[in-house]
Amino acid sequence: DAKTTQPPSMDCAEGRAANLPCNHSTISGNEYVYWYRQIHSQGPQYIIHGLKNNETNEMASLIITEDRKSSTLILPHATLRDTAVYYCIVPQPGGSYIPTFGRGTSLIVHP
């Protein structure tokens, strides 16, 4: 898997946007960027993924830079329930996709 770098922790006020960065400077042209999160005492949960276009779903938006060397996960209106560890993953393309989890970013949303 391409190496990813994330800040170890961030905090955000409830109701504000949470912007979580990820650096993946060694990404290759056909590798996707996936984001998962793990709420305390639960298994990881898929959030969103993208290749080179910005993506949006009901949970979040994913902004990928034009050179694809970094991306930002945006939670537009963070709630207390968004407090979790967020993982940015770039798995190897082809064959079976098995994510490799790094340390992620621990996001704390405070009132």
Added chain:
Amino acid sequence: SAVISQKPSRDICQRGTSLTIQCQVDSQVTMMFWYRQQPGQSLTLIATANQGSEATYESGFVIDKFPISRPNLTFSTLTVSNMSPEDSSIYLCSVEASGLANYNEQFFGPGTRLTVL
């Protein structure tokens, strides 16, 4: 999506004993995965379990310590053998959803929290 359940949800075990963790999926899936998450750490893949074949173990994990069964397309077990306190972790199973979605998303079970005394 896939709904995954694990049993037990938690257990406290004595050193030297073994514990078998069950993972049940509500749909048929080809590949199932077992992860370990040690306290305060990220997830580490233990092995990949395909139905009808031997599990494939990652570096640092061996079949004698973590035997896995995969009797059908909806069920798998992971046994933690001859446990020591270092085995205290959360053990999670997951499935690849390539057949259930348009992309390779993984669904995870809630985990089994194991404490070894």
